[in-house]
Amino acid sequence: MNLNRKMTLLFGGIAVGTLVMLILISLYAFRSYSIASSTAHVRTAAEVVRVHLTEAMIQGVIDKREQFLNRLVEVQGLRTARVVRSLHVNEQFGAGMNREMNADEIEKLVLADGQPRYEIRDEAGDSVFRGTIPFAASSRGTPNCLQCHKVSEGTVLGAVTMELSLSELKAKALTTVTWISITMAVFAALSIVLARRLILPVGSTAQAVERAVQRALKGDFKGRVEKRTDDEIGQIASETNNLLTFLDDGLARISQRVVQLTGRTLRQDDNQLEVAIDMVNGLADASSFKQAIEEDETKSEIFDRFGRVLTDQFGVREFSIYETSGPKQLEPFMVDGVQGSPCRWCDPQILVRSDMCRAKRSGHAVDGLTQPGICYAFKQPEEAGEMRRHYCVPIMQSGSVGSIVQIVVRESEAARFHAQVPYVNVYVREMAPVLEAKRLTETLRESSLRDAMTGLNNRRFLEEYVDTLVATARRRKTELAILVLDIDYFKMVNDTYGHDAGDAVLKSMAAVLRTSVRASDMVIRFGGEEFLIVLQETEADNALRVAENIRATVEELKIQVGGAILKKTISIGLAMFPEDSETFWQSVKFADVALYRAKEEGRNRVVRFRPEMWEGHADSY
Numbered sequence: 001m002n003l004n005r006k007m008t009l010l011f012g013g014i015a016v017g018t019l020v021m022l023i024l025i026s027l028y029a030f031r032s033y034s035i036a037s038s039t040a041h042v043r044t045a046a047e048v049v050r051v052h053l054t055e056a057m058i059q060g061v062i063d064k065r066e067q068f069l070n071r072l073v074e075v076q077g078l079r080t081a082r083v084v085r086s087l088h089v090n091e092q093f094g095a096g097m098n099r100e101m102n103a104d105e106i107e108k109l110v111l112a113d114g115q116p117r118y119e120i121r122d123e124a125g126d127s128v129f130r131g132t133i134p135f136a137a138s139s140r141g142t143p144n145c146l147q148c149h150k151v152s153e154g155t156v157l158g159a160v161t162m163e164l165s166l167s168e169l170k171a172k173a174l175t176t177v178t179w180i181s182i183t184m185a186v187f188a189a190l191s192i193v194l195a196r197r198l199i200l201p202v203g204s205t206a207q208a209v210e211r212a213v214q215r216a217l218k219g220d221f222k223g224r225v226e227k228r229t230d231d232e233i234g235q236i237a238s239e240t241n242n243l244l245t246f247l248d249d250g251l252a253r254i255s256q257r258v259v260q261l262t263g264r265t266l267r268q269d270d271n272q273l274e275v276a277i278d279m280v281n282g283l284a285d286a287s288s289f290k291q292a293i294e295e296d297e298t299k300s301e302i303f304d305r306f307g308r309v310l311t312d313q314f315g316v317r318e319f320s321i322y323e324t325s326g327p328k329q330l331e332p333f334m335v336d337g338v339q340g341s342p343c344r345w346c347d348p349q350i351l352v353r354s355d356m357c358r359a360k361r362s363g364h365a366v367d368g369l370t371q372p373g374i375c376y377a378f379k380q381p382e383e384a385g386e387m388r389r390h391y392c393v394p395i396m397q398s399g400s401v402g403s404i405v406q407i408v409v410r411e412s413e414a415a416r417f418h419a420q421v422p423y424v425n426v427y428v429r430e431m432a433p434v435l436e437a438k439r440l441t442e443t444l445r446e447s448s449l450r451d452a453m454t455g456l457n458n459r460r461f462l463e464e465y466v467d468t469l470v471a472t473a474r475r476r477k478t479e480l481a482i483l484v485l486d487i488d489y490f491k492m493v494n495d496t497y498g499h500d501a502g503d504a505v506l507k508s509m510a511a512v513l514r515t516s517v518r519a520s521d522m523v524i525r526f527g528g529e530e531f532l533i534v535l536q537e538t539e540a541d542n543a544l545r546v547a548e549n550i551r552a553t554v555e556e557l558k559i560q561v562g563g564a565i566l567k568k569t570i571s572i573g574l575a576m577f578p579e580d581s582e583t584f585w586q587s588v589k590f591a592d593v594a595l596y597r598a599k600e601e602g603r604n605r606v607v608r609f610r611p612e613m614w615e616g617h618a619d620s621y
């Protein structure tokens with residue numbers, strides 16, 4: 001029920017209630033007035049009868065009282081008038097007329113207690129007022145009752161009963177009440193009409209505001225409220241329109257900017273407000289995600305966090321993350337949330353021929369959600385059951401594809417997830433620069449820990465890794481063999497053939513050292529033409545054999561330098577940790593002492609450290 005109808009019913013109810021109350025009060029007032037008027041009329045007539053009877057008795061014409069009563073009835077509205085005598089009068093003067101002797105019950109009560117009595121009764125559709133007034137003996141006045149009657153003061157001598165018709169008075173009262181009711185009804189109707197004219201703009205404006213708000217809740221801010229008056233109601237309509245315009249323009253600008261950020265296209269039936277809220281929430285979540293991954297230490301942690309986002313926020317359980325490895329290879333970094341798992345949702349050939357991957361080849365997102373079969377490399381395993389669709393997005397790093405995110409969903413969920421793709425792209429876009437920064441940091445750190453010319457780790461790498469190396473050896477209770485190697489007469493190469501030749505010799509030596517030890521062993525370019533090798537879990541005898549093998553290999557090595565072929569030898573010093581020293585760096589020093597001894601003994605040889613080499617010669621080293 002709208003406001004206008006409520007107000008109309010309210011005013012109508014007030015008007016009807018007022019009219020009913022007025023009618024009831026009027027009827028009650030008229031009734032009270034009729035009773036009071038009739039009572040006064042009866043008292044007056046009764047007094048006239050008493051005076052007339054007293055005078056008639058004194059003048060001796062009391063026998064003519066019947067005529068007087070009959071003439072009294074001719075008074076307008078007076079129906080009957082009769083007198084009844086008390087026993088005191090009958091005892092003194094004898095019986096009166098017959099009709100004076102037959103007192104009814106009311107008259108008997110009046111004669112007995114001297115109290116007047118009145119009543120209203122209906123007779124044949126006519127309202128009749130009856131009053132019975134007692135005549136009491138009194139010594140007041142001239143003549144007075146006690147002059148003729150031998151009774152005491154206040155003795156009831158008789159009573160007069162009169163009946164008045166109230167029909168005419170009742171008819172006038174009803175006529176008056178009717179006209180009052182009609183007048184009030186007309187006045188109430190006019191009041192309601194005027195009130196409606198005043199209230200109608202309020203209700204109409206309220207309804208218009210309600211409709212506009214309902215449209216706004218659905219994302220439509222185009223609704224407007226008609227301004228009907230120039231008062232406060234009209235001002236409300238104007239301000240509401242201004243508010244809707246402001247919200248419409250502001251939300252449109254926000255949506256456009258957010259669409260630019262997310263790439264999501266708004267549909268005609270989209271709730272603009274809800275979409276804007278979702279997009280802003282998505283951007284806020286993506287921003288929080290970026291802040292979190294910026295503090296992660298490794299790419300592994302970043303991809304793990306991204307995988308949890310896919311699972312928790314987007315409901316994706318099947319996805320893969322690939323990383324480029326060289327110009328033509330891909331490596332599966334994470335498959336279905338598990339790191340190190342084999343390729344599952346693609347042809348394994350993409351791992352060795354990365355150009356088979358459409359996302360890698362094009363550098364653009366591949367939408368297999370709306371275009372099934374767009375990528376021939378997508379393969380679904382037979383045990384997967386329901387058909388799947390995929391969405392692949394490359395992560396660009398330094399102008400090329402560094403990683404690829406592949407999201408796999410069931411066909412029944414493809415449409416739902418397609419609406420979430422813009423938000424996934426936001427996360428990927430936020431993740432890309434962080435991954436690039438991590439890659440650059442790792443590259444920078446790698447370059448600071450690796451010798452650029454030979455590709456071997458440098459001394460700084462050993463300094464950072466030595467604590468882990470020593471802790472592992474002690475935990476496993478194994479030995480470390482430390483070899484310090486130096487190319488014999490290397491300075492002559494630089495002086496004779498130039499630094500390019502020296503660089504070629506160093507690279508050749510590095511290649512020999514890498515191929516002469518295990519992958520778990522460490523080969524370090526320690527400085528200039530000096531190298532250091534750490535053989536893990538190796539005893540002294542085995543370490544000597546490895547060192548001798550390196551020496552012999554270098555001795556047989558032929559290095560092409562321009563038009564000449566160089567042959568070089570190498571000297572090697574060997575020390576054992578913790579056999580020779582409880583500290584790693586002291587063991588390195590001992591290996592260096594052994595190296596100097598090899599140099600002193602003629603070069604091109606392997607020398608095992610012995611304690612006597614250090615005793616008495618510590619200051620020399």
